[in-house]
Each structure stands twice: as structure tokens, then as C-alpha cells.
Amino acid sequence: MDVLKELIEQNDTRILLVVLDGLGGLPAKDGKTELELARTPNLDTLAKVSALGMHIPVDYGITPGSGPGHLGIFGYDPLRYQIGRGILEALGLGLEVRHTDIAIRGNYATVEYVNGRPVVRDRRAGRIPTEQNRRITKKIQENIKEIDGVQVIIAPGMEHRVAIVLRFPEDLPEGSDEINDTDPQEVGKEPLEPVGKNPNAQKVAEVVKKFIEKVSQILRDEPRANYLLLRGFAQKPKIPTMEERFGVKPCCIAVYPMYKGLASLVGMDLIEFEGDTIQDEIDTLRKVWDSYDFFFVHIKKTDSYGEDGNWEGKVSVIEDFDRHLSQFLELKPDVLAITGDHSTPSKIKGHSWHPVPLLIHSPYVLGGTSDRFTERECLKGELGIMPAQKLINLLLANAHRLKKYGA
């Protein structure tokens, strides 16, 4: 990818990347996919004059999580840049993460004290209701603000899940997150000691031990969630920004914290706004249109309905997007790309490995290959089946932001 960096040139073009999360599908009804079942007159019109294809998010057969899925379409090799579980959990719960931080996933658990030693009875504390989690988490946060000069930030998730950020005074050396999970993975066992695999991680582990002790004291009298098991210790990955790599000034318009977090990892500015509809996102986009040149707009619900196995829901989001398409076009982006970060076929009720439909619109496409923006029509398109991380090359090229290579 170093050759790309040498070819970057800047101009005043604008690139708009709209990601419909989990867009790709499989036959859901009458042999038709969600995209094929949706009535999308506006997308159909656009597809006829656009470059179409499919992208493979990570590799053949590999089902990506949201992290690798987004890194790919942002132009990063998802096998090279790995985002630790703790980081993703923290981002998903709206916590900021810095290079001074260790992020951790936590599970409230039930332990019984036998001869003064905790023995795990339920690794998920009976999946306590989320509101109990909020109460308990608040209690912990109020009682633990820092440990040995390390700031402690804790955020409640769903049911028994929390995210913890330990913020050290200085940037942490690489490998500081090499600490084992404390979850013994089995009931009837003691939680494991957190042990650092190197001197830097050992320093972190000392803080973690004290944190666990303090939490145990605070939760001692809780009937179910009387312990906290920790997993997925992770540092913020060192990723060069999109501005450094691709010469763009990017911003992110997304509703859900995880996608904002992922965007922030590659240096996008996060645009705050009220509301959670596609119209709210478009209104926000319009407001910042003069301030950036790369716009990432994230639409979540295609994935959510896919995960639920609700193909009608997924179809309705696609149709909703279609009704808003003209407003995106009215902004006259020099390059418009519409795709997903991965497929979430409602048939599978989860992310999948299938290639993802991709549309690129600019004055410099061939077009005329296909009638609609669907999986099967995209297969006929001029982009073929391509790696997700090469999408950025095409976006930059269509924006005339890449010089000729060689003479």
C-alpha cells in the first residue's frame, strides 16, 4: 500500500461513503434476497449508470465482525490491524479510548466464598436485567474513580456486560495489554489471577488486581452480581489516520457508539447530532458538507433486522434508504459509494462471509452492466469481486486524487 501513499494528491472533490450495515443477503423469500425483494426505483436508476461489484470484507469464507468489516472499507487490511475485544466493547458502549488506556470487557458473575476464596457459581450472574447492571455499575464508578493514579472508567452494557477503561498517566508501551482473562470459563472454579506476560503488562496487572479487590468489596452484598470477571484486555491499536494515508479530511455520521468509535480509530471527526433516522443523518451531512471532503454515513438497521432474521424489516430499511437517495445525490458528491461492511442474511440471522454489494457512482464509470443494485446484478458489474480494502483506491481514483504511477 505504500505506492498508494506516494500517489496521493489533494483537490476539492468530495467522497461520500454510505454504509448500510450488513447489507448483503441470501434468498429470503421466493428465491429473492432482501435487496431483490425491496422496491428501490431510485437505486435501480442509479445502478444502471454506476460501477457495480461485490467486495470481500476480509477473505473468502471469513465472516467479519464489525471491526474488521469497517476497517476494510476504510482502506485498512483487517488482518494487519486488529482491534482487541476490550477496545470494541468500550467503543460500543460509547467510551473514548486513548493510547494511555487499557480497555477490558467485564461480566458480572456470581461467586460463593469458600474458606474466604471466591468460587464461580454463575459466570453471568443469571444474566441480570440491564437496569440492575446500571445501578451496580454506577455504585462501582462512584466508589472507584482512580487506583494508584490510574483513572478508572466503567460503562454498563446489556444484561451482565460492562466495559472498563483504565487510563494511565502516559502512553502505554506495546504489549501492556498482554494479560490473561480472569474468567475461568467454568463454574466451580476460582477466578484466575490477572498476570502480565511482560514487565509492562505486569504493572497493568497490579492495578487490575486492586480494581478486582475493590469491586469485590463493593459488590459483596449483592445477591447475584457479586463479582466481576474480566476478559479481552486490549490497547488502542496504532493505526495511521485516513488523513495520513489517503490525504482526506474525513468525518463520520453514525448513530451507534461502536461505529463512531471505529471511525475515530482511523482519525475521522465524529459529528454529533440529535435523532437516529436516515433523515437526521442527511440533515447533519448537509450541515458539515463544506467542512470535510470524505463523509462516512452509517445506517445500522439493515444489520439489526438481518440479525433478527426479519427479512421484511431489512427490506423496509432498504426501501427507506431508497426514498432518501435523492437527498444524498442533491449534495452532488464527486464520488458516491454505497455498500455494506459485511453481509447479514436474514436467513443466517447473523453476519456472514458472503461478498457485499458495492456501487460506485462518479462521472468516470462504465455503467450499463446491470439493472438493479442487488447481489445478482452486482455480479454482472464492472468491479467484479474485489477485496474491500481496495475500495479506497477506487474512491480516490474516481475523485482524481491519485497521480499516475510511473512515467
Add this chain to the structure above:
Amino acid sequence: MDVLKELIEQNDTRILLVVLDGLGGLPAKDGKTELELARTPNLDTLAKVSALGMHIPVDYGITPGSGPGHLGIFGYDPLRYQIGRGILEALGLGLEVRHTDIAIRGNYATVEYVNGRPVVRDRRAGRIPTEQNRRITKKIQENIKEIDGVQVIIAPGMEHRVAIVLRFPEDLPEGSDEINDTDPQEVGKEPLEPVGKNPNAQKVAEVVKKFIEKVSQILRDEPRANYLLLRGFAQKPKIPTMEERFGVKPCCIAVYPMYKGLASLVGMDLIEFEGDTIQDEIDTLRKVWDSYDFFFVHIKKTDSYGEDGNWEGKVSVIEDFDRHLSQFLELKPDVLAITGDHSTPSKIKGHSWHPVPLLIHSPYVLGGTSDRFTERECLKGELGIMPAQKLINLLLANAHRLKKYGA
């Protein structure tokens, strides 16, 4: 590819990989390929609801031998794992090879003794009939069973060809096969001394020298095949098994020794059976269906007829396979793949570099892209043109044997 290994999870799904050797073709008559000329109503029906594409066995323009061709579809990089000529020859003649062994290709040759020194007059001993070869080889084997504690195994091939396995008492260090060919490549020259390029190979070369001397004594009075030239010294490659890499328990159902040998190199169990028809293979498959979860079925004759330039023959094997297709489907494999290890167009009368038609059937494919299982229809399919060694990813993914990558 280490990421794949981390994602493996096992379940009770079954994957069936049917390889029609040399399947891909070129226009043979009326502009139609062998697959297009064949009447394949059952394959046509299956193709309509399957994922289709083409695979490239090694790289664009590279014509693979049987070794690299099969390694690719077994999920191994054929450029990384190389199978020496001697190994392939030994496997092809039904010899077992172990990590204690040096395998060698031999050619019977005619030499004339000039001042007591052998001078090559015919490098192939006038291509003696195979039955003469058998008689001579038997004579050698009966007279040489071991040399300095090294077991000698020798098997006759076609015409002047033999395979030799030298079985040492212990596993041989890497590089023990670095010995030059003794074939001088020209008549009128003396055979070359076998010389080891390192101390380990030198020890092997000493045994080889004694073997050549003994063989020369035994063959002294033969009119034509009175000498043995050696080529392609090779050790068994160190290849992790499919079980280690992909978590499957694989078996091989094949008629010809070479394909059994290749399968054994990646750790497949070889299923022995009587007969050599597709029906015999299916009957065998049915018997072991409950004992394995990955089944490699090899059908040879598509390649044989292709090599002969006999397109009618190749068409008839494809049609024969089509008539048996329902029996494969009745076993209800969770994932069924049908492909070749390379193309053998009858027009070329040999292996070729052309991509190979590929069909994957599972509940998790898009389908509906194509009407038949032919080269041109596969090009319209959802798999695109893909590297052979990524096939295993798709097989495992369709069998839900790969966890999600990243969160």
C-alpha cells in the same frame, strides 16, 4: 492463513469434495467445450441453485501438475508446499513414503563400457516394453533388499521408468535429498556421480552409489536396460495435516495410486475398495459416510481422455458422472463441491493453465446465476474467478465451521 486456524470450530457437518481430474476444457467441437457438449440434466439442475465460479489452481497462466493441482484444492499453497519429483513418482506407483525416506525416479538406460567406464548410448533403453521393465525390476528387488541397513524398495512404472525408495532407519534431516541427478542428459557421456550438497545428503549419496553399482552388476548382461539413471531425489514434504489445519477428519476415495498418495500427504485416510468405476466409488463412500466428515472423491478419466485428445471420451465420463449425481446428493452432504484439480482441454492434449469450473452446493448460497455447470456459465456465478486454495475457506464457511473474525 493462521487466522483461519484460529477460527476453526468443529461440528457434525459433512463436506463432500468431488474432483473430476482435468475437468476444465476449451472448445472441442462446434465451439463448445467438453462440459458444454455433454448432456448433463442433473448437473444443470444442481447448477441453477448452487454457487458457481472458476478457480485458478496455482496462478494466472501456470499449468499445474497433479501435485500442485490437488494441494490447491485441499487448501494448501502449492507454491509453498512443493512435492519433489521422486515423491510424486513413488506415490504414483503405489509406494508409501515416510519421513525416513528418499524417493527417486529411475530410468533404465543402455550404456556401453569403454575402458571399464559406462558411457550412455540410450537414456531410455529404447523405451523397453513395460513387461520387460517388470521382469528387470523384480530381479533387482530380489537381489537388493537393503544396503548398509537402508531398506531398498523399487517399483516398475511404464516403459523404462521406475521409482525407488531408500528407507533409512530414522527420520532424515531436511536437505538430505540435495543430490544431483545422475542422468547426464546427453548420450555419449558418462553417468554423473551422485554427490550430496551437504553432509546429510552425502551420507545418502554413499548409499545411492552402492545401489547404482549393485544394479549395474545385476543388469550387466541385459541387452538394452543394462543401467539405471537416477533423477529427482526427494524427501517427503513436511505438510501439516488437514485435521491440524482445518479441523476435519478427511478420507480419500480414489482409484489411482498418485491421488491416494497426494491425499495421504495431507493426512487423509485412504479407503481401500475393489473396482474402479464411479459406482464403486459411491458404494465405498456410502460405507464410510458415518466415519468421516470430509470426503475427497477422485474421478480420473476426464483427465485421461483429455490427455489423449479424445473429447468424446471426456464428454462420456462427464455424462457418466451426471448419471451418478443423484447418489451423491442422496447422502445429503452439508456442503458439496464439484470441481477439477486443473483443466485438461482435449484440444491441448495435456494439462493447461485455464481456470477450472467450480460448483458449491449448500443452503447458504445465492444461486440463480447460471443455467449449467460449464466454463461459460460458471463465469456468471457468485464465486467469480478465485484462487484454488481459498476453496477450503468456502467449504468450511458453508459448513458453519468458521467462527466470526473479530468483534
